[in-house]
Amino acid sequence: MEFIIHIFKLYPNLISDLVQGAVYIGSAILFFNALWLIFQAYRHARLIRWNSLSPLINKEPRLDDPLMVVAVKTFHAARKEHSETAYPVSFLVDATHQLVENLFHTRYINKITMITNLLPPMGFIGTIFGMIMIFLAKGDPNSDLNTTGLGAALFTTLMALTCFVILEVFKKSLINLAASRIERALSVQEPISSPPDDVTPAEALHP
Template sequence: MASTMLGDEMMTWLVTGLALAAVCVPATQGLRTALCAWSATRRVSFEELQSGKVDRAGASEPLALLMLRVLQKSLREGEREGQPSDFVYDATRQYVINEYEHHYARLITMYASLLPPIGFIGTTGGMLILFLSMHLADDSLELGALAIALTSSVFALMAYAGLEAMKIRVYSRLLDALRDVEALYQKADAKREQAAGKPAKLSGAAA
């Protein structure tokens, strides 16, 4: 009797471990990508934005600095071609968001999308094994089937919800970082317009 209970417990833990291992592969990859995105969307201080360098090195370059560098280059080229600065800013902002989507958001979504099918496969397989165990009247097999049917779905849904929640939080961090660049751009644009307007006022007064 004791050996039977021990065998049932071992079967349950073994199947639970297999279900957890199947979920851990995409969940770990998605979490690694989310952590890289967390580093890339960190906010940069005003002094660091002005200098174009960060004091602390990270796993990846902050997207705020990428936007600032691309914006400065685009504004110089836009002035020669006569393009409005607001148009250049909007295009640069969209470029940085596309970079975020390509390198981070899509990967997190793909890894997260693998988790519900894995949970469904585990549940379906567990139910098939459960029917087989009922036919064979095997209690240990029945417990293992119930374990894989329940734990695979629970682990998969928890990991899926965690990755999606982290993706939402990372996107919020990205918007905050881009707002800092926007504030710096608006200050520089106001100074540029003010400097461009002063000579006109002086020449009008002299006339």
């Protein structure tokens, strides 16, 4: 322990740069990985025109299908399978909505959440390191350890929390977008070639 303290005191700037660099690189890797998932999720939840949904209702759902296509295929498959049962259409709509939403969360939202939850601890690593440097200064406000430690504690935490907030905003937006897309897809009833009564053609073609 004494050797580590001696190294800290001897090379405070070098050690601070190494620790901050590790935190910044780790946070950047997590951040851009999450951004890539967010891009894929937005692409998966893109708006599909009503006339493009019509030929797809009797086909099997595929993993690479857009979210609205998955919802429509799943709903009409369930409706066809349970056509002779007493299940009301509203029950099938709710069940399909929950199923497709859970699939979207499993494929994208849960992974994004896992990454975002790792960012604050990454920042806290820098915070703890900075506090150690400050404690080693032993109350000397002019010590390099004090200045270096305070900078490491603040900047690493600020960077990690900023990335966390940005990703959380995107995640909340994705959750709302997915719910909206699923509701729009499930509002299509036979005949599917035209939008529902409460949706104008202009609204059907634009988000």
